[in-house]
Amino acid sequence: MRVISDGAQPISITLQRCAKTFADGTRALEPLDLRIGAGETVVLLGPSGCGKTTTLRIIAGLEAPDAGGKVLFDGADVTPLTIERRNVGMVFQSYALFPNMSVAGNIGYGLKVRKRAKSQISRRVAEMLAMMRIEALADRSIDQLSGGQRQRVALARALAVQPRALLLDEPLTALDAKLRDSLRLEIDQLLRRLGITAIYVTHDQTEAMALGDRIVVMEHGRVAQIGRPRDIYQRPATRFVAEFIGTMNRLNGSVRRDAFVTAAGSIPWPGAPQGVTEVLFRPEDVSLVAEAPHLSGTVAAAFFLGDRTRLFVHIGDSRPLVVETGARRDFRHGEAVGLKVDASGLVAL
């Protein structure tokens, strides 16, 4: 694949006390401070209505923050600038391709607006078409494209103007699952190769984990946690983060002499913090054992997923534990099983 020479240096983006209150008085975003390093890919993740899209639109210049909020690009205040003066590339969930132009027309539009020479525009368009491997589509009209092709055109169009940052608003949500996986990989490779500062909004935690250098988990207009995907998965800061990302088991009990004691058994936990009454752990930190189990329970449901089986194990009063096993056998409803929990996976909040 050819290397794209992009002259623009990646920029850092800083949000200072950016809040957003809409005209009807609803608070979409509580005052937010965020620093995104040059060339970094940051994913804003959260359920709908958490303020992630509002944050992106404030960075883009499509929304103005409430008075007092500031957006800085490489330290320079861009708050008063509207989107057309910020030179950011934007990719929309609905693609926002212009139906009155061909694929090439769409990709070249930003350069046409900048009054570049025709030869320069067609050279850049060809470069972009090659980069996204859609050369054959150049003269197609937009309504002749499939969803995945549209998204490639949208990316090419946003990148053609050599933006200072790339902003992506749920770019894969409108696509089906398989296509989403392959395009996600492509976007990941593209962002790494270009080294562009990118902000990516999604409600899909798999997408966030795969793409983000850092993830900003948001809830009700507030930041719940900022961190690398591994930190967020393994050391969630709040119960919301723990349960929004991946599957989390919850167990009530108490700490007694380096063990977490519950009604269903006790889990050895060297150096257990005192006073903990609830622990969280991931399904992959539990294994089925035949002898000396930490916890005993009965199978409430079993789903065969092909490479593994997902079990819901009933262990008394609390909700069933989710356990994943690679065991090559069937599980019966009501079957007694023994569980062993890896203490290093225990999280106390």
Next chain:
Amino acid sequence: MRKRGPLFFAELTFTLMVCAFLVVPVILSLLAGLTANYQVGINSGLTLRWVGEVWVGYRDTIFLSIGIALACLASTLVLGIPTAYVLARRRSALARAIEELLVMPVAVPGLATALALIISYGAVPGLRTSWVFILIGHVLFTLPFMVRSVLAVLLAIDLKTLEEGAASLGADFRQRFFQIVMPNCRSGVLAGSLMVVTLSVGEFNMTWLLHTPLTKTLPVGLADAYASLRLEIASAYTLVFFLMIVPLLLAIQELSRPRPTAFRSQEE
């Protein structure tokens, strides 16, 4: 091929009868305009004499009608497209109320609107006797058709996101409006334009009250002709009217036909 039952032929007969009921009078009228002597009948021979007399006696009304229709089109384009754009961008309760109010000039009888215009502006010097007075009435009557036609198209596309996309690429408002908004509502503008011209050319109710002997439009002249001249001349006049209006109606039909559905393939 599927066998056609008796019901099919019953339906066909009924449809043809309805068509005949509608079409036969039109054909008779057109024939009358081309017949040498209607009393004698078609045996008296066909002639263009009456069409010629219409041309001599009424061509001013034809030109005035075309002139008013074009001026009306220009006015509704200038007023209607920005109105539709604003209504499409602001989906507030007020915008929706205005959209509903736009139906008013269509719902209110033309005579009432004309009377209201005469009462309100009839005393403005020079206006009452000017063709502009008729133009004002026509614009009032046809503007809603332009706005609705353009608005329907603007609401069907995701206008806000398209504009945001263009803005993100550096396009200012003027560029967005002329390079993105206008080209994408072209079908609505075209349909609205044909509608406006057709309605303006054919408008009678309002124009009949608003006109003066010096500002007669084609339909008003037509009423005159039927009231006071030989049936052949009036019929020939109708023929001329048809020649003007039918191509417009056919074009509207063609435009309002649903587009062939866009090709959508499943990816790769």
